[in-house]
Amino acid sequence: MRLAVRVTPRGGRDAVDGWSRDEAGRPVLKVRVSAAAAEGAANAAVVALLAKALGRPKSQVRIVRGDTARVKQVEIDGLDEAEAARAFGHPPAA
Template structure:
C-alpha cells in the first residue's frame, strides 16, 4: 500500500522480498488515524463488489504490506477484478 499516493488506484501485481505476489494499491489518504487503511478497505470492496464490512485487515495494520481477509469473494472474483497474480 502506498499512502498519500495522489489517487486511489489498484496498480496491479508485484512481488515482495520473498518473491510472493502482492497487489499494489495506492490511496490518497494519509496514514494518520487509520484513514489510509479505511481507504484501502473501501477501494478493494468496491473492486470486488462486496460490502466494506466483508474486507478486514488481518495483519499489517501499520505496515505497508498487509494481509487481508475478504468474505464473499473467491479467487476467481479476485482474478477478474485484479488479473491473475504472477
C-alpha cells in the first residue's frame, strides 16, 4: 500500500499527527520528526516512525517518491486499509 505523507522535519518530537488534505484535496498523513532534513536523517526518521507505529520492520517501509520534498509517497509492504486505519485513523472522506 502507498500513502502520501507530509513531513515536518525538526518538529520537536517524532509523532503521527493524523490525516489532512493537500492543496489538491487528496488525503495526506501528517508526521513530524525531530531530525533535520539533512543527509537523509529526516527520511530515516520517517521510515522508523511509521514502521514502529505499524509494528513492522523498517525493511517493509520505504520512501518511493519525494526524497527531498515535504510530501512523500511511502510504500509499506503488506499493509491493508484496515491496518492503516487502526494505526493512523481513517483518512478524511472525499
